[in-house]
Amino acid sequence: MPLPALAGLILVAFSAVLLIGLFLLKDRVKASFRKIPAFSKFNKSIGTAVENGTRIHFSLGSADIVRPRTAASFSAISVLRRIVEMAATSDAPPVATAGDASLAILSQDSLRTAYRAAGADQQYQADSGRVTGLTPFSYAAATLSTIYDEDISSHSIMGGFGAEVGLLTDATERNDSFTLAAADSLPAQAVLFASVEDPLIGEDLYVSGAYLNAGRAHMVSVFVQDTLRWLIVLVLLGGATMKLLAGLL
Amino acid sequence: MSRYFAPAIAISTGLLVLLGYFLPLGSLAGLRVVIVHWAVVLSGAAVFVGVLNLLSVHVKKIRTKEKNNIYSLLLIASLLFTLVLGMISGSNSSIMSNIFNTIILPVEASLMAIMAVTLIYASIRLLRKRNDLMSIVFLSVAVLVMLGSAPLPFIQLPLFGDLIRPKIVNVFATSGARGILIGVALGTLLTGLRVLMGVDRPYGGK
Numbered sequence: 001m002p003l004p005a006l007a008g009l010i011l012v013a014f015s016a017v018l019l020i021g022l023f024l025l026k027d028r029v030k031a032s033f034r035k036i037p038a039f040s041k042f043n044k045s046i047g048t049a050v051e052n053g054t055r056i057h058f059s060l061g062s063a064d065i066v067r068p069r070t071a072a073s074f075s076a077i078s079v080l081r082r083i084v085e086m087a088a089t090s091d092a093p094p095v096a097t098a099g100d101a102s103l104a105i106l107s108q109d110s111l112r113t114a115y116r117a118a119g120a121d122q123q124y125q126a127d128s129g130r131v132t133g134l135t136p137f138s139y140a141a142a143t144l145s146t147i148y149d150e151d152i153s154s155h156s157i158m159g160g161f162g163a164e165v166g167l168l169t170d171a172t173e174r175n176d177s178f179t180l181a182a183a184d185s186l187p188a189q190a191v192l193f194a195s196v197e198d199p200l201i202g203e204d205l206y207v208s209g210a211y212l213n214a215g216r217a218h219m220v221s222v223f224v225q226d227t228l229r230w231l232i233v234l235v236l237l238g239g240a241t242m243k244l245l246a247g248l249l
Numbered sequence: 250m251s252r253y254f255a256p257a258i259a260i261s262t263g264l265l266v267l268l269g270y271f272l273p274l275g276s277l278a279g280l281r282v283v284i285v286h287w288a289v290v291l292s293g294a295a296v297f298v299g300v301l302n303l304l305s306v307h308v309k310k311i312r313t314k315e316k317n318n319i320y321s322l323l324l325i326a327s328l329l330f331t332l333v334l335g336m337i338s339g340s341n342s343s344i345m346s347n348i349f350n351t352i353i354l355p356v357e358a359s360l361m362a363i364m365a366v367t368l369i370y371a372s373i374r375l376l377r378k379r380n381d382l383m384s385i386v387f388l389s390v391a392v393l394v395m396l397g398s399a400p401l402p403f404i405q406l407p408l409f410g411d412l413i414r415p416k417i418v419n420v421f422a423t424s425g426a427r428g429i430l431i432g433v434a435l436g437t438l439l440t441g442l443r444v445l446m447g448v449d450r451p452y453g454g455k
Contacts, residue, residue: 009272016445019439065292066289066292071436073451074444074449074451075436078451100299101297104302105298105299106452131302137361145320149317166364173371193387195368195374202429202436203432206437207436217449225435225439228435229431229435
Protein backbone atom coordinates (compact mmCIF):
# COMPACT_ATOMS: atom_id res chain seq x y z
CA MET A 1 0.00 0.00 0.00
CA PRO A 2 1.39 3.48 -0.85
CA LEU A 3 2.47 5.56 2.16
CA PRO A 4 -0.12 8.39 1.74
CA ALA A 5 -2.94 5.81 1.54
CA LEU A 6 -1.62 4.08 4.67
CA ALA A 7 -1.42 7.41 6.52
CA GLY A 8 -4.98 8.21 5.41
CA LEU A 9 -6.25 4.84 6.57
CA ILE A 10 -4.55 5.27 9.97
CA LEU A 11 -6.07 8.77 10.32
CA VAL A 12 -9.58 7.52 9.44
CA ALA A 13 -9.29 4.48 11.76
CA PHE A 14 -7.90 6.60 14.62
CA SER A 15 -10.69 9.17 14.20
CA ALA A 16 -13.35 6.44 14.12
CA VAL A 17 -11.98 4.81 17.30
CA LEU A 18 -11.82 8.19 19.04
CA LEU A 19 -15.35 9.07 17.91
CA ILE A 20 -16.83 5.77 19.07
CA GLY A 21 -14.81 5.78 22.32
CA LEU A 22 -15.84 9.28 23.32
CA PHE A 23 -19.43 8.59 22.26
CA LEU A 24 -19.57 5.58 24.59
CA LEU A 25 -18.16 7.60 27.51
CA LYS A 26 -21.55 9.35 27.58
CA ASP A 27 -21.77 12.23 30.07
CA ARG A 28 -18.17 11.99 31.21
CA VAL A 29 -17.30 14.22 28.28
CA LYS A 30 -18.47 17.72 29.17
CA ALA A 31 -19.23 20.25 26.45
CA SER A 32 -17.40 23.53 26.55
CA PHE A 33 -17.32 25.38 23.26
CA ARG A 34 -16.00 28.80 22.36
CA LYS A 35 -18.77 31.29 21.78
CA ILE A 36 -19.81 31.79 18.16
CA PRO A 37 -22.28 34.70 18.10
CA ALA A 38 -23.76 33.63 14.73
CA PHE A 39 -25.35 30.52 16.25
CA SER A 40 -26.98 32.31 19.20
CA LYS A 41 -28.28 35.00 16.83
CA PHE A 42 -29.58 32.30 14.49
CA ASN A 43 -31.44 30.56 17.34
CA LYS A 44 -32.97 33.90 18.27
CA SER A 45 -34.01 34.56 14.66
CA ILE A 46 -35.70 31.13 14.50
CA GLY A 47 -37.76 32.02 17.58
CA THR A 48 -38.71 35.36 16.03
CA ALA A 49 -39.67 33.68 12.73
CA VAL A 50 -41.94 31.19 14.53
CA GLU A 51 -43.56 33.99 16.54
CA ASN A 52 -44.04 36.27 13.53
CA GLY A 53 -45.28 33.51 11.24
CA THR A 54 -42.53 34.20 8.71
CA ARG A 55 -40.56 31.53 6.90
CA ILE A 56 -37.07 30.12 7.47
CA HIS A 57 -35.00 29.48 4.37
CA PHE A 58 -32.28 26.85 4.01
CA SER A 59 -30.00 27.35 1.06
CA LEU A 60 -28.10 24.09 0.65
CA GLY A 61 -25.73 24.99 -2.17
CA SER A 62 -24.83 23.22 -5.38
CA ALA A 63 -22.51 20.43 -4.25
CA ASP A 64 -23.81 17.11 -5.53
CA ILE A 65 -23.63 13.83 -3.64
CA VAL A 66 -20.92 12.07 -5.63
CA ARG A 67 -18.06 14.43 -4.89
CA PRO A 68 -15.92 15.16 -1.80
CA ARG A 69 -17.84 18.41 -1.22
CA THR A 70 -20.87 16.37 -0.17
CA ALA A 71 -19.86 16.66 3.50
CA ALA A 72 -20.72 20.37 3.43
CA SER A 73 -24.18 19.54 2.09
CA PHE A 74 -24.65 16.85 4.74
CA SER A 75 -23.77 19.35 7.48
CA ALA A 76 -26.31 21.78 6.04
CA ILE A 77 -28.95 19.03 6.01
CA SER A 78 -28.20 18.27 9.70
CA VAL A 79 -28.88 21.93 10.48
CA LEU A 80 -32.09 21.85 8.41
CA ARG A 81 -33.36 18.79 10.25
CA ARG A 82 -32.55 20.21 13.69
CA ILE A 83 -34.13 23.59 13.00
CA VAL A 84 -37.26 22.16 11.35
CA GLU A 85 -37.76 19.93 14.41
CA MET A 86 -37.61 23.09 16.54
CA ALA A 87 -39.84 25.17 14.27
CA ALA A 88 -42.30 22.48 13.15
CA THR A 89 -45.23 24.23 14.83
CA SER A 90 -44.70 27.41 12.82
CA ASP A 91 -47.62 28.50 10.61
CA ALA A 92 -45.27 29.16 7.70
CA PRO A 93 -43.33 26.02 6.75
CA PRO A 94 -39.56 26.37 6.28
CA VAL A 95 -38.33 26.18 2.69
CA ALA A 96 -35.14 24.50 1.44
CA THR A 97 -33.56 25.31 -1.91
CA ALA A 98 -30.83 23.25 -3.57
CA GLY A 99 -28.73 23.55 -6.69
CA ASP A 100 -28.56 19.80 -7.13
CA ALA A 101 -31.46 17.41 -7.65
CA SER A 102 -30.23 14.65 -5.35
CA LEU A 103 -29.63 17.21 -2.62
CA ALA A 104 -33.20 18.47 -3.03
CA ILE A 105 -34.52 14.92 -2.66
CA LEU A 106 -32.44 14.49 0.52
CA SER A 107 -33.78 17.80 1.84
CA GLN A 108 -37.37 16.65 1.24
CA ASP A 109 -36.62 13.41 3.07
CA SER A 110 -35.05 15.28 5.98
CA LEU A 111 -37.95 17.73 6.15
CA ARG A 112 -40.44 14.86 6.29
CA THR A 113 -38.40 13.10 9.00
CA ALA A 114 -38.08 16.28 11.04
CA TYR A 115 -41.84 16.93 10.93
CA ARG A 116 -42.51 13.32 11.90
CA ALA A 117 -40.05 13.55 14.80
CA ALA A 118 -41.80 16.71 15.98
CA GLY A 119 -45.21 15.01 15.71
CA ALA A 120 -46.38 17.43 13.02
CA ASP A 121 -46.59 15.16 9.93
CA GLN A 122 -49.50 17.12 8.47
CA GLN A 123 -47.36 20.28 8.24
CA TYR A 124 -45.01 18.71 5.68
CA GLN A 125 -45.32 20.03 2.13
CA ALA A 126 -43.44 18.31 -0.68
CA ASP A 127 -42.58 21.60 -2.40
CA SER A 128 -40.80 22.88 0.71
CA GLY A 129 -37.67 21.12 -0.55
CA ARG A 130 -36.99 22.25 -4.09
CA VAL A 131 -34.43 22.49 -6.88
CA THR A 132 -34.10 26.05 -8.11
CA GLY A 133 -31.29 25.71 -10.65
CA LEU A 134 -28.77 23.14 -11.76
CA THR A 135 -25.65 25.27 -12.20
CA PRO A 136 -24.17 27.40 -9.38
CA PHE A 137 -25.15 30.75 -10.91
CA SER A 138 -28.58 29.65 -12.15
CA TYR A 139 -29.20 28.30 -8.65
CA ALA A 140 -28.19 31.61 -7.07
CA ALA A 141 -30.25 33.64 -9.54
CA ALA A 142 -33.38 31.51 -9.10
CA THR A 143 -33.05 31.45 -5.31
CA LEU A 144 -33.22 35.26 -5.30
CA SER A 145 -36.95 35.04 -6.09
CA THR A 146 -37.45 32.75 -3.08
CA ILE A 147 -35.55 35.22 -0.86
CA TYR A 148 -37.51 38.26 -2.09
CA ASP A 149 -41.00 36.82 -2.57
CA GLU A 150 -41.63 34.28 0.17
CA ASP A 151 -41.78 36.33 3.37
CA ILE A 152 -38.58 34.93 4.87
CA SER A 153 -37.00 36.41 7.99
CA SER A 154 -34.19 33.94 8.68
CA HIS A 155 -31.75 32.30 6.29
CA SER A 156 -29.29 29.46 6.68
CA ILE A 157 -26.95 29.65 3.69
CA MET A 158 -24.72 26.66 4.30
CA GLY A 159 -23.19 24.06 2.03
CA GLY A 160 -21.12 23.81 -1.13
CA PHE A 161 -20.96 27.28 -2.66
CA GLY A 162 -18.58 29.27 -4.81
CA ALA A 163 -18.35 33.04 -5.21
CA GLU A 164 -22.03 33.10 -6.34
CA VAL A 165 -22.98 32.99 -2.65
CA GLY A 166 -22.42 36.78 -2.69
CA LEU A 167 -25.61 37.22 -4.74
CA LEU A 168 -27.62 35.39 -2.08
CA THR A 169 -26.12 37.24 0.90
CA ASP A 170 -26.60 40.56 -0.86
CA ALA A 171 -30.30 39.73 -1.31
CA THR A 172 -30.76 38.67 2.32
CA GLU A 173 -29.02 41.87 3.43
CA ARG A 174 -31.37 43.99 1.29
CA ASN A 175 -34.31 42.05 2.72
CA ASP A 176 -33.12 42.93 6.21
CA SER A 177 -33.28 39.32 7.39
CA PHE A 178 -30.83 37.34 9.51
CA THR A 179 -28.29 35.16 7.70
CA LEU A 180 -26.25 32.29 9.05
CA ALA A 181 -23.72 31.65 6.32
CA ALA A 182 -20.93 29.14 5.82
CA ALA A 183 -19.29 27.54 2.81
CA ASP A 184 -16.65 24.93 2.12
CA SER A 185 -14.67 26.74 -0.58
CA LEU A 186 -12.13 29.49 0.04
CA PRO A 187 -13.52 32.01 -2.53
CA ALA A 188 -16.98 31.67 -0.99
CA GLN A 189 -15.59 32.16 2.51
CA ALA A 190 -13.81 35.33 1.40
CA VAL A 191 -17.06 36.62 -0.12
CA LEU A 192 -18.97 35.74 3.06
CA PHE A 193 -16.40 37.54 5.22
CA ALA A 194 -17.11 40.72 3.30
CA SER A 195 -20.86 40.37 2.99
CA VAL A 196 -22.26 38.79 6.18
CA GLU A 197 -22.20 40.22 9.68
CA ASP A 198 -21.11 36.99 11.43
CA PRO A 199 -19.70 34.58 8.85
CA LEU A 200 -18.64 31.05 9.78
CA ILE A 201 -15.11 30.41 8.55
CA GLY A 202 -13.28 27.12 7.95
CA GLU A 203 -14.46 24.16 9.97
CA ASP A 204 -17.23 26.16 11.69
CA LEU A 205 -19.57 24.81 9.01
CA TYR A 206 -19.02 21.26 10.24
CA VAL A 207 -19.58 22.01 13.94
CA SER A 208 -22.96 23.67 13.41
CA GLY A 209 -24.78 20.52 14.56
CA ALA A 210 -23.01 20.67 17.94
CA TYR A 211 -23.82 24.36 18.43
CA LEU A 212 -27.47 23.79 17.54
CA ASN A 213 -27.75 20.78 19.88
CA ALA A 214 -28.35 18.29 17.08
CA GLY A 215 -27.20 15.40 19.25
CA ARG A 216 -24.37 13.92 21.23
CA ALA A 217 -22.57 12.59 18.16
CA HIS A 218 -22.10 16.14 16.89
CA MET A 219 -20.66 17.27 20.21
CA VAL A 220 -18.25 14.35 20.37
CA SER A 221 -17.13 14.92 16.78
CA VAL A 222 -16.10 18.47 17.73
CA PHE A 223 -13.85 17.00 20.44
CA VAL A 224 -12.32 14.60 17.94
CA GLN A 225 -11.88 17.42 15.41
CA ASP A 226 -10.04 19.51 18.02
CA THR A 227 -7.85 16.56 19.07
CA LEU A 228 -6.91 15.85 15.45
CA ARG A 229 -6.16 19.51 14.82
CA TRP A 230 -3.73 19.60 17.77
CA LEU A 231 -2.10 16.40 16.52
CA ILE A 232 -1.63 17.94 13.07
CA VAL A 233 -0.21 21.10 14.64
CA LEU A 234 2.29 18.98 16.61
CA VAL A 235 3.23 16.98 13.49
CA LEU A 236 3.76 20.21 11.49
CA LEU A 237 5.86 21.77 14.25
CA GLY A 238 7.82 18.54 14.68
CA GLY A 239 8.47 18.35 10.95
CA ALA A 240 9.59 21.98 10.80
CA THR A 241 11.90 21.51 13.81
CA MET A 242 13.45 18.38 12.33
CA LYS A 243 14.03 20.15 9.00
CA LEU A 244 15.60 23.08 10.83
CA LEU A 245 17.85 20.79 12.86
CA ALA A 246 18.84 18.86 9.73
CA GLY A 247 19.85 22.14 8.13
CA LEU A 248 21.88 23.23 11.15
CA LEU A 249 23.72 19.95 11.67
CA MET B 250 -38.75 -1.56 7.56
CA SER B 251 -37.04 1.37 5.81
CA ARG B 252 -36.00 2.54 9.27
CA TYR B 253 -33.33 -0.19 9.30
CA PHE B 254 -33.03 -0.90 5.57
CA ALA B 255 -31.88 2.57 4.43
CA PRO B 256 -29.15 2.99 7.10
CA ALA B 257 -27.95 -0.60 6.50
CA ILE B 258 -27.54 0.04 2.75
CA ALA B 259 -25.97 3.47 3.29
CA ILE B 260 -23.46 2.27 5.90
CA SER B 261 -22.45 -0.91 4.06
CA THR B 262 -21.96 0.81 0.68
CA GLY B 263 -20.08 3.66 2.39
CA LEU B 264 -17.73 1.23 4.11
CA LEU B 265 -17.16 -0.75 0.90
CA VAL B 266 -16.27 2.41 -1.04
CA LEU B 267 -13.96 3.62 1.74
CA LEU B 268 -12.18 0.27 2.03
CA GLY B 269 -11.96 0.01 -1.76
CA TYR B 270 -10.22 3.36 -1.82
CA PHE B 271 -7.63 2.51 0.83
CA LEU B 272 -7.15 -1.19 0.05
CA PRO B 273 -7.11 -1.42 -3.76
CA LEU B 274 -7.39 -5.22 -3.85
CA GLY B 275 -8.83 -6.59 -7.11
CA SER B 276 -12.43 -7.33 -6.14
CA LEU B 277 -12.78 -4.53 -3.56
CA ALA B 278 -11.48 -1.87 -5.96
CA GLY B 279 -13.80 -3.20 -8.70
CA LEU B 280 -16.77 -3.11 -6.34
CA ARG B 281 -15.94 0.48 -5.38
CA VAL B 282 -15.95 1.55 -9.03
CA VAL B 283 -19.28 -0.24 -9.64
CA ILE B 284 -20.92 1.42 -6.61
CA VAL B 285 -19.63 4.87 -7.59
CA HIS B 286 -21.02 4.32 -11.12
CA TRP B 287 -24.39 3.38 -9.61
CA ALA B 288 -24.30 6.62 -7.61
CA VAL B 289 -23.63 8.59 -10.80
CA VAL B 290 -26.57 6.86 -12.57
CA LEU B 291 -28.86 7.50 -9.58
CA SER B 292 -27.73 11.09 -9.49
CA GLY B 293 -28.65 11.39 -13.20
CA ALA B 294 -32.11 9.95 -12.51
CA ALA B 295 -32.45 12.44 -9.64
CA VAL B 296 -32.04 15.29 -12.14
CA PHE B 297 -35.23 14.12 -13.86
CA VAL B 298 -37.06 14.08 -10.49
CA GLY B 299 -35.56 17.51 -9.76
CA VAL B 300 -36.93 18.94 -13.01
CA LEU B 301 -40.39 17.56 -12.17
CA ASN B 302 -40.07 19.17 -8.72
CA LEU B 303 -39.11 22.48 -10.32
CA LEU B 304 -42.14 22.24 -12.62
CA SER B 305 -44.55 21.43 -9.79
CA VAL B 306 -43.26 24.34 -7.66
CA HIS B 307 -43.75 26.83 -10.50
CA VAL B 308 -47.10 25.41 -11.62
CA LYS B 309 -48.29 25.88 -8.03
CA LYS B 310 -47.00 29.47 -8.08
CA ILE B 311 -49.06 30.19 -11.21
CA ARG B 312 -52.16 28.36 -9.92
CA THR B 313 -52.16 30.21 -6.58
CA LYS B 314 -51.33 33.51 -8.34
CA GLU B 315 -48.27 34.15 -6.18
CA LYS B 316 -46.19 37.31 -6.47
CA ASN B 317 -44.09 37.53 -9.68
CA ASN B 318 -45.69 34.41 -11.15
CA ILE B 319 -44.98 35.73 -14.65
CA TYR B 320 -41.41 34.51 -14.18
CA SER B 321 -42.71 31.05 -13.36
CA LEU B 322 -44.67 31.06 -16.60
CA LEU B 323 -41.55 32.14 -18.47
CA LEU B 324 -39.52 29.39 -16.80
CA ILE B 325 -42.03 26.67 -17.70
CA ALA B 326 -42.31 27.89 -21.30
CA SER B 327 -38.49 27.97 -21.70
CA LEU B 328 -38.11 24.58 -20.07
CA LEU B 329 -40.69 22.92 -22.31
CA PHE B 330 -39.36 24.67 -25.42
CA THR B 331 -35.78 23.52 -24.71
CA LEU B 332 -36.95 20.02 -23.82
CA VAL B 333 -38.92 19.60 -27.07
CA LEU B 334 -36.09 21.10 -29.12
CA GLY B 335 -33.55 18.85 -27.42
CA MET B 336 -35.66 15.75 -28.02
CA ILE B 337 -36.12 16.59 -31.71
CA SER B 338 -32.58 17.71 -32.54
CA GLY B 339 -30.60 15.64 -30.03
CA SER B 340 -28.68 16.86 -27.01
CA ASN B 341 -25.38 17.26 -28.92
CA SER B 342 -26.86 19.19 -31.85
CA SER B 343 -25.66 22.62 -32.93
CA ILE B 344 -29.02 24.16 -31.92
CA MET B 345 -28.57 22.99 -28.34
CA SER B 346 -24.94 24.16 -28.30
CA ASN B 347 -26.08 27.55 -29.61
CA ILE B 348 -28.74 27.83 -26.92
CA PHE B 349 -26.08 27.08 -24.33
CA ASN B 350 -23.45 29.40 -25.80
CA THR B 351 -25.75 32.32 -26.56
CA ILE B 352 -28.13 32.26 -23.59
CA ILE B 353 -26.85 30.34 -20.57
CA LEU B 354 -23.16 31.27 -20.86
CA PRO B 355 -23.64 35.06 -21.33
CA VAL B 356 -26.28 35.19 -18.57
CA GLU B 357 -23.95 33.43 -16.13
CA ALA B 358 -21.06 35.67 -17.19
CA SER B 359 -23.27 38.71 -16.55
CA LEU B 360 -24.11 37.39 -13.11
CA MET B 361 -20.38 37.03 -12.44
CA ALA B 362 -19.96 40.67 -13.47
CA ILE B 363 -22.78 41.72 -11.14
CA MET B 364 -20.94 39.81 -8.42
CA ALA B 365 -17.95 42.16 -8.80
CA VAL B 366 -20.17 45.19 -8.20
CA THR B 367 -21.95 43.42 -5.33
CA LEU B 368 -18.62 42.64 -3.70
CA ILE B 369 -17.40 46.23 -3.90
CA TYR B 370 -20.64 47.38 -2.31
CA ALA B 371 -20.38 44.65 0.36
CA SER B 372 -16.79 45.67 1.14
CA ILE B 373 -17.86 49.27 1.70
CA ARG B 374 -20.70 48.08 3.94
CA LEU B 375 -18.29 45.82 5.86
CA LEU B 376 -16.61 48.68 7.68
CA ARG B 377 -19.97 50.11 8.70
CA LYS B 378 -21.30 46.79 9.98
CA ARG B 379 -18.19 45.32 11.54
CA ASN B 380 -15.75 48.02 12.40
CA ASP B 381 -12.95 45.88 13.83
CA LEU B 382 -9.28 45.16 13.19
CA MET B 383 -9.91 42.09 11.01
CA SER B 384 -12.22 44.03 8.67
CA ILE B 385 -9.60 46.74 8.25
CA VAL B 386 -6.90 44.11 7.58
CA PHE B 387 -9.21 42.32 5.10
CA LEU B 388 -9.95 45.47 3.11
CA SER B 389 -6.35 46.73 3.21
CA VAL B 390 -5.05 43.41 1.90
CA ALA B 391 -7.73 43.39 -0.83
CA VAL B 392 -6.68 46.89 -1.94
CA LEU B 393 -2.95 46.01 -1.88
CA VAL B 394 -3.47 42.85 -3.94
CA MET B 395 -5.67 44.71 -6.43
CA LEU B 396 -3.06 47.45 -6.82
CA GLY B 397 -0.51 44.74 -7.52
CA SER B 398 -2.63 42.85 -10.06
CA ALA B 399 -4.82 45.42 -11.82
CA PRO B 400 -3.51 46.71 -15.17
CA LEU B 401 -3.38 50.46 -14.53
CA PRO B 402 -3.29 52.89 -17.48
CA PHE B 403 -0.08 54.89 -18.07
CA ILE B 404 1.54 54.07 -14.75
CA GLN B 405 3.11 51.05 -13.19
CA LEU B 406 3.27 51.06 -9.42
CA PRO B 407 6.68 50.01 -8.18
CA LEU B 408 6.87 47.36 -5.42
CA PHE B 409 3.16 46.41 -5.56
CA GLY B 410 3.38 43.99 -8.48
CA ASP B 411 6.90 42.73 -7.82
CA LEU B 412 7.12 42.50 -4.07
CA ILE B 413 4.00 43.18 -2.02
CA ARG B 414 1.44 41.21 -4.02
CA PRO B 415 3.60 38.05 -4.46
CA LYS B 416 4.52 38.16 -0.75
CA ILE B 417 0.86 38.40 0.30
CA VAL B 418 -0.40 35.80 -2.18
CA ASN B 419 2.42 33.26 -1.92
CA VAL B 420 3.22 33.48 1.77
CA PHE B 421 0.40 34.87 3.91
CA ALA B 422 -2.61 33.85 1.78
CA THR B 423 -1.24 30.39 0.98
CA SER B 424 -0.39 29.56 4.59
CA GLY B 425 -3.76 30.88 5.80
CA ALA B 426 -5.59 28.97 3.09
CA ARG B 427 -3.78 25.77 4.03
CA GLY B 428 -4.79 26.24 7.66
CA ILE B 429 -8.43 26.72 6.67
CA LEU B 430 -8.29 23.73 4.32
CA ILE B 431 -6.90 21.49 7.07
CA GLY B 432 -9.87 22.50 9.23
CA VAL B 433 -12.29 21.85 6.35
CA ALA B 434 -10.68 18.45 5.69
CA LEU B 435 -11.03 17.44 9.34
CA GLY B 436 -14.66 18.58 9.34
CA THR B 437 -15.29 16.59 6.16
CA LEU B 438 -13.67 13.50 7.69
CA LEU B 439 -15.76 13.69 10.87
CA THR B 440 -18.98 14.37 8.94
CA GLY B 441 -18.28 11.32 6.78
CA LEU B 442 -17.61 9.18 9.85
CA ARG B 443 -20.84 10.31 11.50
CA VAL B 444 -22.75 9.30 8.37
CA LEU B 445 -20.87 5.98 8.17
CA MET B 446 -21.69 5.25 11.81
CA GLY B 447 -25.35 5.99 11.13
CA VAL B 448 -25.62 8.65 13.83
CA ASP B 449 -26.07 11.38 11.23
CA ARG B 450 -28.62 10.42 8.58
CA PRO B 451 -28.97 12.92 5.77
CA TYR B 452 -31.11 10.35 3.93
CA GLY B 453 -33.91 10.55 6.52
CA GLY B 454 -35.11 7.88 8.93
CA LYS B 455 -34.84 8.25 12.69
